[in-house]
Amino acid sequence: MPAKKNVILELSRLQKEVLELPSPALQVRKIVDSVSSVVGTDVCTLYLEDNNHDMVLMASHGLVQTGPVSIPAGKGLVGLVASSRHPINIARASEHPSFYYVEGTAEERFRSFCGIPLVRYGKVIGVLVVQRREALALSAESEGFLVTLSSQLAHLVADMPVTMHGAHLNTYTRGVRGSAGIGIGLGILCDHGDLYSVPDEPCADIESAIADWHRLLQQVQLEIRQEQHNLGELLSESVSSIFSTYSSLLADQALIQKVELEIRNGNWLPGALRKSMQYFADMFLAMEDPYLRARHEDIHHLGNKLFTTFQGSNSLVQNVDEVDHVVLIGDEVSISDIAAVPSDKLVGLICFSGSSLSHTAVLANALGIPAVMGVGQLKNLRNRERFIVDGNSGQIVRWPNEMLCSEFQRLIDEERLLLSKLSSLKDEPALTPDGFEVRMFTNSGLLADLSPGLKYGAQGIGLYRTEIPFLVRDSFPSEDEQQLVYSQVFTAYAGKPVYMRTLDIGGDKQLPYFPITNEANPALGWRGIRFTLDNIQLLMTQVRAMLRAAGEDGDLHILLPMISSTEELDTFNQLLTEALEQLHGESIAVKRPKVGAMIEVPAAISQLQFWQDRIDFVSIGSNDLSQYLLALDRNNSRVASRYDLLHPAVIHELDRVMKLARKYRLPISLCGEMAADPFAVILLLGMGISTLSMSATRLVRIKYLIRHIPQEKAHQVLQQCLQLDKVQDIRKLLHQTLVDYGLQELI
Ligand code: PEP
Ligand code: MG
Numbered sequence: 001m002p003a004k005k006n007v008i009l010e011l012s013r014l015q016k017e018v019l020e021l022p023s024p025a026l027q028v029r030k031i032v033d034s035v036s037s038v039v040g041t042d043v044c045t046l047y048l049e050d051n052n053h054d055m056v057l058m059a060s061h062g063l064v065q066t067g068p069v070s071i072p073a074g075k076g077l078v079g080l081v082a083s084s085r086h087p088i089n090i091a092r093a094s095e096h097p098s099f100y101y102v103e104g105t106a107e108e109r110f111r112s113f114c115g116i117p118l119v120r121y122g123k124v125i126g127v128l129v130v131q132r133r134e135a136l137a138l139s140a141e142s143e144g145f146l147v148t149l150s151s152q153l154a155h156l157v158a159d160m161p162v163t164m165h166g167a168h169l170n171t172y173t174r175g176v177r178g179s180a181g182i183g184i185g186l187g188i189l190c191d192h193g194d195l196y197s198v199p200d201e202p203c204a205d206i207e208s209a210i211a212d213w214h215r216l217l218q219q220v221q222l223e224i225r226q227e228q229h230n231l232g233e234l235l236s237e238s239v240s241s242i243f244s245t246y247s248s249l250l251a252d253q254a255l256i257q258k259v260e261l262e263i264r265n266g267n268w269l270p271g272a273l274r275k276s277m278q279y280f281a282d283m284f285l286a287m288e289d290p291y292l293r294a295r296h297e298d299i300h301h302l303g304n305k306l307f308t309t310f311q312g313s314n315s316l317v318q319n320v321d322e323v324d325h326v327v328l329i330g331d332e333v334s335i336s337d338i339a340a341v342p343s344d345k346l347v348g349l350i351c352f353s354g355s356s357l358s359h360t361a362v363l364a365n366a367l368g369i370p371a372v373m374g375v376g377q378l379k380n381l382r383n384r385e386r387f388i389v390d391g392n393s394g395q396i397v398r399w400p401n402e403m404l405c406s407e408f409q410r411l412i413d414e415e416r417l418l419l420s421k422l423s424s425l426k427d428e429p430a431l432t433p434d435g436f437e438v439r440m441f442t443n444s445g446l447l448a449d450l451s452p453g454l455k456y457g458a459q460g461i462g463l464y465r466t467e468i469p470f471l472v473r474d475s476f477p478s479e480d481e482q483q484l485v486y487s488q489v490f491t492a493y494a495g496k497p498v499y500m501r502t503l504d505i506g507g508d509k510q511l512p513y514f515p516i517t518n519e520a521n522p523a524l525g526w527r528g529i530r531f532t533l534d535n536i537q538l539l540m541t542q543v544r545a546m547l548r549a550a551g552e553d554g555d556l557h558i559l560l561p562m563i564s565s566t567e568e569l570d571t572f573n574q575l576l577t578e579a580l581e582q583l584h585g586e587s588i589a590v591k592r593p594k595v596g597a598m599i600e601v602p603a604a605i606s607q608l609q610f611w612q613d614r615i616d617f618v619s620i621g622s623n624d625l626s627q628y629l630l631a632l633d634r635n636n637s638r639v640a641s642r643y644d645l646l647h648p649a650v651i652h653e654l655d656r657v658m659k660l661a662r663k664y665r666l667p668i669s670l671c672g673e674m675a676a677d678p679f680a681v682i683l684l685l686g687m688g689i690s691t692l693s694m695s696a697t698r699l700v701r702i703k704y705l706i707r708h709i710p711q712e713k714a715h716q717v718l719q720q721c722l723q724l725d726k727v728q729d730i731r732k733l734l735h736q737t738l739v740d741y742g743l744q745e746l747i
Contacts, residue, residue, distance in 0.1 A: 010038060010145075011148065011149055011152055014030075014031070014034050014038075014149075015152060015156060017030060017034075018030050018031060018156060019156075019379070025059075027156075027157075027160070027379075028046055028058045028059035028157065028160065029059050031044075031046060031059070031153065031156075031157075032044040032045060032046055032059045032060055032061040033061045035061075035128070035130065035146070035149065036061040036062065036130070038145075039130055039138070039142050039145065039146065040142075041062075041114075041130040041131060041132050041138075042062050042110055042131060042132050042133050043060065043061060043062030043063055043110050043129070043130060043131035043132070044060070044061045044062065044128070044129070044130050044131075045057060045059070045060040045061075045062075045063055045128075045129045045130075045131075046058045046059050046060070046126065046128055046129075046157070047071065047078055047126050047127045047128075047129065048118075048125060048126035048157060048160065049082070049124065049125055049126055050070070051170055052073060053073035053074075054070045054071065054072055054073050055070060055071040055073075055078050055079065055082065055126065055127060056068075056069075056070045057069035057070065057071075057102075058126075058157075058160070060105075062110070062131070063102075063105040063106070063107060064105055064106040069102060069103075069105060071100065071102060075100045076098060076099065076100025076102070077090075077093060077096060077098050077099060077100070077113055077115055077129075078100075078115055078127045078129060079098070079100070080098045080115075081115035081116070081117050081127045081129075082117055082124045082126075082127055085117050085119065085124055086117065087114065087115065087116045087117070087143060087146070087147060088113070088114070088115050089113075089114040089115075089137050089138050089143050090112065090113055090114075090137055091111070091112050091135045091136055091137045092111055092112070092135050093110075093111060093112065093113035093131070094108075094111070096113075107131075109133060110131035110132060110133055111131075111132065111133060111134065111135040112131060112132040112134060112135055112136055112137055112138070113129065113130075113131055114129070114130050114131075114137070114138040114142075114143060114146065115127050115128070115129045116128045116129075116143075116146045116147055116149075116150040117150070118150050118153055118154040118157065119150075119151070119154055120154040120155060120158050121174075121638060121641070125154060125157070125158055126154070126157065128146065128149075128150050128153065130146065158173075160379075170397050170398075170399065170400050170401055170404050171397065171398045171399055172395055172396070172397055173375045173376070173378070173395065173396050173397075173398065174375070174394060174395050174637050174640060174641075175350075175351075175372040175373055175374045175375035175376075175394050175395065175396065175637050176355060176356050176372070176373050176374045176394045176634075176635055176636075176637050176640060177356050177371075177372065177373075177391055177392070177393070177394035178349065178351065178354070178356055178360065178361035178364050178365075178370075178371030178372055178373040178391060178394075179349070179361055179364035179365040179368070179369055179370055179371040179391050180365075180370065180391045180392050180695070180697070180698075181368065181369070181370035181391045181392065181415075182370055182388065182389065182390050182391065182392065182408055182411055182412050182415070183325070183327060183347030183348030183369070183370040183388070183389040183391075183412075184325060184347065184348075184386070184387070184388050184389075184400075184405055184408055184409060184412070185323070185324075185325030185326050185327040185347040185348055185386075185387065185389075186323045186325065186326065186327065186383075186384045186385065186386055186387070187327045187328075187329045187350070187381065187383065187384065187385045187386070187387045188319045188320055188323065188326050188327065188328055188329065188341075188383055188384070189319075189329055189330060189381060189383055190328055190329065190330030190332075190333050190334065190337040191330070194304065194307070195270065195273060195274050195277060195303045195304050195306070195307035196274060196277075196278065196300075196303070196304075198270040198271060198273075198274045198307065199271065200267050200268075200271040200275075201267070201268040201270075201271055202266055202267075202268065203263055203266055203267055203268045203269070203272075204268075206263055206264060206266075209263045209268060209269045209272075210260055210263055210264075212269055212310075213256075213259055213260065213263065213269055213272075213273075216269075216306060216309060216310055217250055217256065219309055220250060220305060220306055220309050221247060221250055221251075223305075223309065224243050224246050224247055224250075225243075225247070227243060227335075227336050227339035227340065228243035228244070228339075243335075245298055246298065246301075246302055246305070249298065249299065249302055250302070254280075255276065255280060258276040258279065258280070259272050259273055259276045260272075262275050262276055269310065270307060270310060273303065273306060273307065273310070274303070274307075277299055277300070277302070277303035277306075278303075280299050281299040281300055281303075284299065301334070305336070319383050319384075320340070320341050320342075320345060323345065323384065324345060325345065325347045326341050326345045326346050326347065326348075327347060327348040327349070327350060327387045327389055328341065328346065328348070328349050328350070329349075329350045329351075329352075329378070329381065329387070330350075330351065330352065331351070331352045331353055331377075332351060332352075332353065332354065332360065333349050333350075333351055333360050334360075335363065338360075338363060338367070338369075343367070346367075346369055347369070347370070347389070348369060348370045348371065348372075348387065348389030348391070349364050349369055349370070349371035349372070349389070350371070350372055350375060350378075350387065350389060350396055351371070351372070351373045351374065351375070352374070352375060352376060352377050352378065353373070353374060354373040354374055355373055355374060355508040355635035356373060356508075356634070356635055360373070361373055362445065362468055362471060364391075365695070366445075368452075368697070370389045370390070370391035370392075371389065371391050372389055372390065372391055372394055372395065372396050373394075374635065374637050375396055375637070376637075378398065385398065385399065386398075386399065386400055386405070387400070388400050388404065388405065388408050390408070394637070394640060414745070418701070418745060418746075419697065419700070419701075422700035422701060422703075422704050423456070423700055425457070425700045425703050425704060425707070426455070426456055426457035426700060427457055428457075428703065428707070430702070430703040430706040430707065431706070431707060432685065432706055432707070432709060432710050432711045432714075433707070433708065433709075433710045434710040434711055434712055436685070436688075436711035437690070438685070438689065438690060438691065438692055438706050439459050439460070439669075439690060439691040439692070440457065440458060440459055440692060440694075440699050440702070440703055441458055441459060441460045441461060441462030441463075441497070441499070441669070441671075441691060441692065441693035441694075442456070442458035442460075442461055442462065442693060442694065442695065442696045442699060443461070443462060443463040443464075443465070443671055443693050443694060443695055444461050444463070444464050444465070444489070444696075445464060445465035445466070445467070445468035445469075450488070450489065450492045450493070451492070452696035452697065453696040453699075454492065454493075455696070456696045456697065456699040456700055457699060457700070457703075458496075458696065458699060459496060459497075460493060460496040460497035460498060460499070460555075461489065461493055461496070461497070461498045461499060461500075461693070462499050462619065462669055462671045462675075462691060462692070462693020462694075463499055463501060463559065463619070463671035463693050464489060464498060464499060464500045464501060465501060465504065466482075466486075466500060466501055466502065466503055466504075466542065467503050467504050467505050467509055467511075469482070469485050470503060470505065470511055471505075471509065471511060475513050476511075476513070476514070476538060476541075478541070479541045479542075479544055479545045479548075480545075482541070482542060482545035482546075482549075483545040483548045483549045485549075486500065486545055486546055486549030486550075487549040489549070490549055490550055490551075490553075490554040490556075494553075494554075495555070496555065497555045497557055498550075498554065498555060498556060498557065499557040499558075499559050499596070499619065499669075499671075499693070500546050500556060500557070500558055500559065501558075501559040501560075501561055501598070502529065502532055502539060502542060502543070502558065502559070502560055502561065503531070503532050503538065503539070503542055504527070504528045504561035504562065505527065505528075505531060506522065506525060506526050506527025506528060506530070506531045507522050507523045507525070507527040507528075508522070508523070508635050509527075516531070523627065523628075523633060527561075527562055528560075528561035528562025528563075528600075529560050529561055529562050529563055529568050529572070530562060530568075533568060533571055533572070536575065539572075539575060540575060540578075540579060543558070543575065543576060543579045544579050544582070544583060546558065546593070547579060547580065547583055547590040547593065548583065548588060548590065550590070550591075550593060551589055551590060551591075552589045552590065552591050556593035556594070557593060557594045557595075557596055557616070557617065558576070558593050558594070558595050558596070559596050559597075559598055559619055560572060560595070560596065560597050560598060561598045561600065561621065562598065562600055562601055562624070563597040563598060563600075563601065563604055564601040564603040564604055564607070565603070565607070566607060566610055566611065566614070569597065569611060569614045569615065570614070572595070573595065573614060576592070576593075576595065580592060594616035594617060595614075595615050595616055596615055596616060596617040596618055596619055597611065597615050597618050597619075598618070598619050598620070598621045598624075598671075599618050599619070599620045599621065599625060599657055600620075600621035600623075600624035600625050600628065601624070601625075601628055602625065602628050602629055602653065605653065605656060605657055605660065608657070608660045608661065608664055608666070609660070609664065611664075611666075612664040612665065612666060615666065616666075616667070617666055617667040617668065617669070618657075618661055618666050618667075618668050618669075619668070619669045619670065619671050619693075620654065620657060620668065620669070620670040620671070620672065621671060621672050622645060622650070622654070622670055622671075622672030622673065622674040622675075622680075623672040623673055624672070625650070625653070625654075625672070626643065626645050626647065626650050626672075627643070629647075629649055629650055629653055630642070630643065630647055630649065630650070644727050645672075645673065645674050645677065645680055646679060646680060646683075646727055646730050646731060646734075647727055648721075648722075648724060648725050648726070648727070648730065651683055651718075651721060651722065651730070652722065654670075654683070654684070654687060655687055655718070655722065658687040658688060658689065662688070667690070667691070668689065668690070668691070669689070669690070669691035669692065669693060670684060670689055670691070670692055670693070671692075671693035671694075673694075675692040675693055675694040675698075675702070676694035676695060676698035676701075676702060678701070678702070678705050678738060678743070678746045678747060679731060679734040679735070679738075679747075681702055681705055681706070682705075682709060682714050682717055682718075682734055682737055682738075683714070683717070683718050683721060683734070685706060685709065685711055685714035685715075686711070686714035686715040686716070686717055686718030686719075687715075687718060688711070688715075701746055704743075704746065705738075705743055705746055708741050708742075708743055709737070709741055709743075713737075717733065717734065717737050720733060721733060721734070735747070
């Protein structure tokens with residue numbers, strides 16, 4: 001047994017060794033062998049729970065195993081450890097009332113038993129058992145070691161396939177929602193070549209290496225143009241401009257000549273490329289200007305792209321060739337990866353890292369591809385493993401069996417059917433049976449999602465997330481560039497209200513060219529209006545661009561994110577006045593827009609009483625408001641199951657905001673995820689919300705609900721919910737309400 005101070009060392013050594021092994025079978029073998037030798041026991045066995053809650057023996061050091069072994073749910077000491085969720089450490093196992101003999105393991109030779117539950121995110125996923133011939137319980141120190149080990153082990157083994165009789169079982173992994181919808185397909189890895197681990201090698205033929213370099217440049221230029229073209233039809237100009245950055249970097253003589261020089265110095269092409277790309281990346285990294293500094297990432301990406309093409313392994317393209325339904329998987333799935341797959345084949349995205357608002361999620365939303373982000377590193381992945389991507393719940397299923405696939409396929413089919421059935425409601429009003437009308441707006445952020453909003457009958461844009469055009473570029477867009485993008489929004493929504501939000505970056509939304517680093521709590525830091533008021537030149541440029549784009553006819557409403565104080569509002573209003581004066585002075589026809597505060601920071605609620613003369617309306621950002629009320633990070637998969645928008649505290653606060661807004665005669669809307677959630681909409685209807693804004697594909701579904709539930713009934717249900725203190729009870733009541741009105745298909 002290792003000395004106390006070595007426990008951590010022992011654990012990290014074991015973890016490292018296990019992770020280096022190529023298959024789950026070898027990994028579990030290693031775990032049981034190592035534990036047995038470290039703790040000094042005759043047996044160490046790892047059981048993992050399968051879908052039926054049976055405990056499947058994954059590997060054992062010491063037990064005889066002639067065939068598959070599993071202990072029925074709740075049976076034996078293993079079952080007791082799992083259900084009691086605490087270690088059981090006894091000298092004479094066979095005398096314990098729960099003892100259950102595991103057939104065919106020659107277990108009778110071992111008298112002592114110590115079982116430790118493996119717990120992940122509050123759920124028991126398996127049990128680690130050590131046994132000895134001697135009738136002697138484990139020392140407290142060894143038991144402590146196993147408890148510590150097991151807490152680490154649970155994360156290590158959580159994604160392993162629990163196999164019985166060789167059949168893969170459904171393994172769920174939770175991430176965060178990236179983009180709604182369900183996709184079933186074969187996983188294709190976005191495995192980018194790693195130029196930066198390439199060694200130096202002597203160059204055999206300098207002239208031909210230089211010729212290869214020029215050919216490579218041409219080939220990658222062509223690829224980039226093709227990718228840009230593929231996506232150009234789907235996405236806005238600003239998105240595809242990322243490709244232009246790559247193109248101009250490739251045409252840069254400094255880069256071309258630097259690689260040539262390295263080859264002439266005797267290095268082979270990959271070595272010369274690595275040295276040159278590293279040289280330029282370091283050069284940018286050393287710059288003071290944050291925009292230029294961030295360019296080093298572009299160079300890094302480009303280096304890997306050149307190397308992948310050099311290796312001739314445009315593996316992604318080859319791999320998707322014979323696959324009909326592709327799920328792209330990677331640490332980060334890049335725009336190039338998405339562009340490389342024909343859009344009719346791409347059914348889902350899985351990212352190891354990233355949040356619901358990361359770049360990839362934003363694109364997935366715009367393209368309507370289900371996506372789950374932040375699932376963590378999936379171990380031992382191979383191309384063409386089957387996956388279910390459930391973007392609605394933010395989960396993926398690895399190794400789904402046929403039954404589960406057909407269950408999810410049924411959901412996909414039902415969803416399609418429902419959408420086509422409801423699409424006839426597009427031009428109908430969202431009017432309750434007792435005559436209460438709700439305006440149905442859409443959330444947008446890419447030019448590509450302007451048309452779906454109109455297709456599904458949006459009466460306006462309730463939230464235009466302007467950061468998206470900023471996120472997909474390589475530097476801040478100029479006033480003219482912004483104006484061009486915003487003008488297209490006003491043209492598409494001529495005569496309809498457009499709520500444009502000022503730049504809401506910071507927190508989890510980072511601009512590649514203006515990273516905000518070194519913040520211990522980014523969600524509480526330099527984000528939203530706090531950032532733009534401190535970078536007033538950016539805000540002025542943006543407001544001018546909005547005003548110019550709206551002109552005299554556009555129905556512009558400016559939304560301010562993360563507002564928490566009167567001073568922020570006053571500073572903004574003053575800036576707006578100045579912008580209007582400047583533009584009038586430049587003889588540009590503009591008019592004063594309406595200004596609204598987003599209710600996202602709880603502090604804003606009690607400030608509303610002071611704001612009625614400062615703002616024209618409020619819009620509830622329920623995603624952030626819930627995050628800050630509950631002190632739960634909306635992008636942290638560990639606490640995702642606790643982040644429930646129907647938490648009683650959220651409902652009470654929303655009810656309070658609605659009442660205050662009414663008291664101070666401030667029109668109020670809601671533009672967070674709640675607006676698209678049938679349960680939440682019953683409550684919002686009960687509160688008397690008159691404008692909801694949601695993603696385009698949810699519009700007709702929510703309208704259908706509103707057209708079936710009387711507002712008075714919704715109000716009664718709200719009153720009942722306000723008396724409940726548990727989310728489950730609230731959900732139960734809302735579920736029953738939908739069932740009572742025959743609306744269960746909306747859930
Ligand atoms: C919100 O917080 O509810 C909201 C709509 O803003 P975002 O999701 O962009 O933070
Ligand atoms: Mg927000």
